[in-house]
Amino acid sequence: MSTESDCLFCKIASGVIPADVVLESDNAIAFRDIDPKAPTHALVIPRTHYADVDELTASDPILTGELLTLAAAVAKLECLDHGYRIVTNTGEDAGQSVAHVHFHVLGGRSLSWPPG
Numbered sequence: 742m743s744t745e746s747d748c749l750f751c752k753i754a755s756g757v758i759p760a761d762v763v764l765e766s767d768n769a770i771a772f773r774d775i776d777p778k779a780p781t782h783a784l785v786i787p788r789t790h791y792a793d794v795d796e797l798t799a800s801d802p803i804l805t806g807e808l809l810t811l812a813a814a815v816a817k818l819e820c821l822d823h824g825y826r827i828v829t830n831t832g833e834d835a836g837q838s839v840a841h842v843h844f845h846v847l848g849g850r851s852l853s854w855p856p857g
């Protein structure tokens with residue numbers, strides 16, 4: 742597993758920094774966002790460090806699929822039967838603030854589209 746010593750989400754994945762874990766697997770972990778934008782707002786991350794979705798998809802398409810599968814499992818566990826949104830911000834224009842790829846899982850209320 743590749744980690745970066747100064748990466749917040751690597752520290753969460755390794756348990757050095759605590760998080761409210763929703764689901765986990767050998768290769769990925771889902772935990773609640775510290776600043777939720779919806780009643781359910783979880784982040785799904787790989788345990789291995791990839792800065793963004795470009796690095797992730799170029800390096801490990803199988804892991805990419807595992808992350809989406811875990812995101813869908815979070816939605817099921819949270820009973821988001823009326824719908825949910827999976828978002829990944831990539832780079833400055835998208836507002837990516839943590840350089841460890843993550844998928845937001847949002848639901849539990851009506852979500853506007855397009856986002857602001």
Ligand code: AMP
Binds near residue numbers: 749760773776777839
């Ligand atoms: P993004 O802006 O797409 O990079 O998303 C980063 C997300 O990480 C934001 O929604 C933050 O609220 C969330 N976040 C930052 N620090 C933590 C933390 N320690 N635990 C849980 N979520 C966090």
